Amino acid sequence: MSSPVLELQDVRVYFNIRRGVVKAADGIDLQLFPGERFGLVGESGSGKTTTALAILRMIKPPGKIEGGRIILDGDTDLLTLSDEEMRQIRLRRIAMIPQGAMNSLNPVMRIKDQMILAMRTHGIHVTNAQLMQRIEELLDSVGLQPNVAHLYPHELSGGMKQRVCIAIAISMHPQVILADEPTSALDVVVQRRIMQTLRTLQERLGAAVILVGHDMGLMAQFVDRLGVMYGGKLVEVGTVEEIFTDPKHPYTQLLISSIPSLDRKRNFQTIPGMPLSLHEPPPGCLFHPRCPQAMPQCSTVVPRTIEVTPGRDVLCLLYDEERTPQMKEKVDGAAS
Numbered sequence: 001m002s003s004p005v006l007e008l009q010d011v012r013v014y015f016n017i018r019r020g021v022v023k024a025a026d027g028i029d030l031q032l033f034p035g036e037r038f039g040l041v042g043e044s045g046s047g048k049t050t051t052a053l054a055i056l057r058m059i060k061p062p063g064k065i066e067g068g069r070i071i072l073d074g075d076t077d078l079l080t081l082s083d084e085e086m087r088q089i090r091l092r093r094i095a096m097i098p099q100g101a102m103n104s105l106n107p108v109m110r111i112k113d114q115m116i117l118a119m120r121t122h123g124i125h126v127t128n129a130q131l132m133q134r135i136e137e138l139l140d141s142v143g144l145q146p147n148v149a150h151l152y153p154h155e156l157s158g159g160m161k162q163r164v165c166i167a168i169a170i171s172m173h174p175q176v177i178l179a180d181e182p183t184s185a186l187d188v189v190v191q192r193r194i195m196q197t198l199r200t201l202q203e204r205l206g207a208a209v210i211l212v213g214h215d216m217g218l219m220a221q222f223v224d225r226l227g228v229m230y231g232g233k234l235v236e237v238g239t240v241e242e243i244f245t246d247p248k249h250p251y252t253q254l255l256i257s258s259i260p261s262l263d264r265k266r267n268f269q270t271i272p273g274m275p276l277s278l279h280e281p282p283p284g285c286l287f288h289p290r291c292p293q294a295m296p297q298c299s300t301v302v303p304r305t306i307e308v309t310p311g312r313d314v315l316c317l318l319y320d321e322e323r324t325p326q327m328k329e330k331v332d333g334a335a336s
């Protein structure tokens with residue numbers, strides 16, 4: 001396998017608030033390989049958007065990246081760069097397609113002016129005519145007519161605005177594209193078309209993508225590998241096929257069971273209990289108050305990541321032979 005284009009090592013993002021410290025992303029280890037599509041899933045507040053924003057160093061106070069390393073291309077630790085160096089990395093090497101395109105475009109600027117600003121800011125020094133030609137090519141690549149360049153955001157539909165955001169994101173041919181719920185506000189048909197456009201462009205550029213979201217159906221169609229987040233931690237990583245056919249972590253198992261299906265004639269399950277409060281996290285495993293497979297030690301022992309098979313990581317005591325040998329036998333017995 002090739003070297004990762006992006007690697008997160010023990011990345012921690014904490015929010016210091018009056019009531020204490022909220023660990024929004026806590027010890028994230030992740031590898032993203034060139035050209036791959038990686039999905040980050042989890043319920044609201046699980047830390048997936050925080051992780052994406054940390055990669056771009058766009059965490060706002062009272063949040064702070066407390067530690068870890070974010071390595072781009074094997075040699076650049078983004079957390080050691082100056083603000084100016086980091087500004088040059090954004091868009092040029094790592095681009096973001098934001099959640100809610102309506103809010104990310106400037107309502108009082110024509111589309112072409114926003115695209116010119118983005119490219120000029122990142123060092124494109126060509127004539128205006130050449131820039132206009134590039135804008136038209138970019139709009140064409142996302143399925144928009146050239147006249148869109150002269151319109152204001154309010155004259156576009158939600159899907160068109162999202163396409164403009166994709167055009168801006170790919171304008172500097174980035175190596176990594178972060179897409180944060182890029183189609184959440186759109187209807188299913190538009191959603192599918194936009195994801196198809198993103199896929200085509202990503203393949204053409206050879207860029208790697210991290211897709212952040214909670215729609216498991218969309219993930220299944222778009223990504224190669226999945227990371228499941230809960231309470232600011234990555235609780236399971238595997239290929240899409242592994243996660244969907246053989247989820248290991250109890251939370252992932254419940255996530256998969258909660259997907260409605262017409263052809264699976266089994267009970268539709270919901271995830272029991274209340275979503276986790278990061279203000280007052282429980283001791284031990286963060287999922288233990290909701291976990292149907294919780295054991296007595298789960299309320300006191302903090303799980304560590306176990307590689308159950310190559311490339312397959314699970315944060316759960318069920319798979320930790322040293323700390324829970326009898327449960328490992330049970331898991332193996334159930335699987336055989």
Ligand code: SF4
Pocket residue numbers: 249250251285286287288289291292293294295298303315316317318
């Ligand atoms: S460590 Fe225990 S509580 Fe946590 S997910 Fe595993 S079995 Fe459930």
